[in-house]
Amino acid sequence: MPYTAxxxxxxxxxxxxxxxxxxxxxxAIIPAQTQASASVVTREPLVLCGRDGFAAVFAHLDSGxxxxxxxxxxxxxxxxxxxxxxxxxxxxxxxGERTALNLLQTLSATATLARGYAQAVAGTQTKVLDTRKxxxxxxxxxxxxxxxxxxxxxxxxxxxxxxxxENHILAAGSIAQAVAAAKALDAGVMIEVEVEDLDELRQxxxxxAPRILLDNFTLEAxxxxxAMTQGRAELExxxxxxxxxxxxxxxxGVDYVSVGALTxxxxxxxxxxxxxxxx
Numbered sequence: 001m002p003y004t005a006x007x008x009x010x011x012x013x014x015x016x017x018x019x020x021x022x023x024x025x026x027x028a029i030i031p032a033q034t035q036a037s038a039s040v041v042t043r044e045p046l047v048l049c050g051r052d053g054f055a056a057v058f059a060h061l062d063s064g065x066x067x068x069x070x071x072x073x074x075x076x077x078x079x080x081x082x083x084x085x086x087x088x089x090x091x092x093x094x095x096g097e098r099t100a101l102n103l104l105q106t107l108s109a110t111a112t113l114a115r116g117y118a119q120a121v122a123g124t125q126t127k128v129l130d131t132r133k134x135x136x137x138x139x140x141x142x143x144x145x146x147x148x149x150x151x152x153x154x155x156x157x158x159x160x161x162x163x164x165x166e167n168h169i170l171a172a173g174s175i176a177q178a179v180a181a182a183k184a185l186d187a188g189v190m191i192e193v194e195v196e197d198l199d200e201l202r203q204x205x206x207x208x209a210p211r212i213l214l215d216n217f218t219l220e221a222x223x224x225x226x227a228m229t230q231g232r233a234e235l236e237x238x239x240x241x242x243x244x245x246x247x248x249x250x251x252x253g254v255d256y257v258s259v260g261a262l263t264x265x266x267x268x269x270x271x272x273x274x275x276x277x278x279x
Contacts, residue, residue: 050107114149
């Protein structure tokens, strides 16, 4: 089930475990009773995503940590903006800093990138989809961030959608046989067939595929595919999609464009957390 806003407690524990292990030895030099305050500032523009996960890291360490947000989830902020302030036991703030920032900077980066792609297709019927090219262990969190940015999710994994690719077709015997076998599963999920040219598109249409993936089609071929399909199936474009070329693809009339870069080519947002002991 996709994340809504909060990573599961087990995930937060796992994120912390890889950093803290048997204990934060450096934070142990600070007296247990010491209180501190902190603020998180972004050094570059962003779409904020991951507030609940960020706060959950500190709550897992100490329920006494209070986080006050200045920016809403999905809100945009310019470089230099204070995103939130924190107050609580110094040890918890110091121990949770890196894990919390790692989560916030990665999800904000995903949402920020997705916002740009969503804006590129604004006013068209086309929806931008993510893919399964996600960071290990962060798939559902990144897919949540994609939605925060304004794009949409493709299947979460291999269990909630059927995407028939070249090797599946070869193993099944033909596009028609592959689609028939997928329908026979009666799994109640999306069925999609990848095609590489207009002849394969025709075969997929004749087989009754409800969604067809146009793999590495030219703009001219996309327009021909839309004309050939005439609404008999949904059309998705994938392969070598760039932000610069996205608008032209959307204007061909396809329904979806899937973009692996939304989650694969993420560059973490530069965030800074400054802690003041005893404040």
